[in-house]
Amino acid sequence: MAKSLKNLTTILLLLFLAPIIIATIQTPLVTQQTEEIKKEDKPIVYAAQLDSKADVTEIVEPKKAYVYFTHSHEAFLPILAASEEKISVYHPVNNITSFQDQIAAQFAFHQVETEFLEKDSTKEMDDYHTIRPFVQDALAHSEYDIVFDIHRDSAKANVTTLQSGNESYAKFIFVIGGEHPNYRWNEQLANNLSDQLNKLVPGISRGILVKSGKGVDGVYNQDLAKNLLVVELGGIDNTEQEINRSIAILAKAVSNMFHQQIAS
Incomplete structure (x- = not known):
């Protein structure tokens, strides 16, 4: 139990x-x-979210450039030869304005918006005096961080071409009109951009040429804006590839110059 x-x-x-x-x-x-x-x-x-010192990509508002071609018929001999055109230093179609799309694309890649002066084919605008009111009107209605009047130099290949490594480039030279009161502003900007170009590809810029006196314009419409630069892109003997490479370098140099100004 x-x-x-x-x-x-x-x-x-x-x-x-x-x-x-x-x-x-x-x-x-x-x-x-x-x-x-x-x-x-x-x-x-x-x-990166925990580290307060982690690098953060700064979103910078795009800069704006205004571009026009006073001597729009300036042509390049190798380009005309490749298209079987009559060899001439001037052409109504295959000329320096053909690079407008390349300029826009390269500048856009470096966060620089580009506007171009659309020429009226019914009006003759191939000198500084006739193009002046159109540039003046554009600058009165919009603000631009930089303004380019792009030309082709008349010099030969030995002056306008740079061999750097395995690549060849069309050289730049900046023309400053010394006959207006504020030309030093244009000259300083040209020097800054020339330095940026040569930092990227040493020797690609031939520097600054200040022109004044008898037989030259002496102003080149640069009195309209302190940031207006007249730049010669290559010469009559430069190829399409050389010009395209140089446009890419120009876009990068402009971007670097703007970022340097922001940092300072």
Whole structure:
């Protein structure tokens, strides 16, 4: 009888303790599963988000350039030869304005928006005096960070071509009219850009040419804006590839100059 009572007591005790034992065993598993779920729900935090000194790409408002071609018919002999045109230093279609799309694309790549003077074919605008009112009107209605009047030099290949490594480039030269009161502003900007060009490809800029006196314009419409630059891009012997390479360098140099101004 005593043995039966003892067995009954043991069974009752086990029944009483069973829920507690089961709860004790299961609790760590539940807790572990909950922690794993929480870990999965937690967003991933990258190191850059934790480091207050991490570099952050600054979104800079694009700069604006205005571009026109006073002597729009200036042509390049190798380009005319390649298209089987009559060899001439001037052409109504295959001329320096053919590079307008390349200029726009390269400048846009470096966050510089470009607007061009759309010439009216019914009006003759191939000298500084006739083109002046159109440039003046454009500058009166919009603000630009830089203005380019792009030309082709009349010099030969030995002056206008640079061999750098395995590539050849059309050289630049900046022309400054020294016969207006504020020409030093234009000259300083030209010097800055010339330096940026030569940092990228040493020797690609031939520097600055200040012109004044009898037989030259002496102003080149640069009195309209302190940031208006007359630039000669290559010469009559430069190829399309050389000019395209130089346009890419010009776009990068302009961008670098703007970023340098922001930093200072």
